[in-house]
Amino acid sequence: MRSTTAFRAVLAVVMVLAASAAAGETGRGFTIAQVKYRGGGDWYANPTALPNLLSALRSRTEIEVGARAATVSLDEDGLFLYPMLHMTGHGKISFSDDEAANLREYLERGGFLWADDNYGMDRSFREEMRKVFPDDPFVELPFDHAIYHSFYSFADGLPKIHEHDGGPPHGFGIFHDGRLVVFYSFNTDIGDGLEDAEVHDDPPEKHEAALRMGVNIAVYVLSN
DSSP: OOOHHHHHHHHHHHHHHHHHSOOGGGOSSBOOEEEEOBSSOOTTOOTTHHHHHHHHHHHHSOOOBOSSOEEEETTOGGGGGOSEEEEEESSOOBOOHHHHHHHHHHHHTTOEEEEEEOSSOHHHHHHHHHHHOTTOOOEEOOTTSGGGTSSSOOTTSSOOOOOTTOSOOEEEEEEETTEEEEEEEESSOHHHHHSOHHHHTOOHHHHHHHHHHHHHHHHHHHHO
16 A cells, blocks of 8 residues: 655655656656676576666656666766666675765765665675775664555565575665665565566466555655
């Protein structure tokens, strides 16, 4: 069930964002930029995930959505054109000092990073984020946090999509100056669930849960 108040706030914000969002390949409107990082990890994992999420945003909300997702490196000035970044993968992540500084500036200026562990990036991602915000540790978000209720309601927090190490999923965040600037979905693999259903043979309810959570994250970003 969507929150009408939050959704109205989204519409007000997205009208501004749509006018200034990156055009060209992605087209006019809100889009998400996939982070191309160094270190050897497969930053390009889940190639159908973001297209499916953007399609869901286009069909389920009144948000003006760009034609496709973007790709951006952390050392590019173009980073600042996108209100939301996405990072995923299975392997090692590495930030140079300049990339860490650029990402910090992006987040301090109002940007948002959603990182989704595709099983294997956890250790290096946490280490690299300490370069970005050494004084702002990850904290687990309570189930009543707005990111779980911005459009659909997830009473128990993140949905569990894939088993990986077993146990429950975890939604971690980094807060800077009182604002949630990084959301890290761990031990669930939302990105796999967002992919075309036949890629991982996920049942319809898992695909739908992943889509709903992805919509929630995007709506939260635009309304905060």
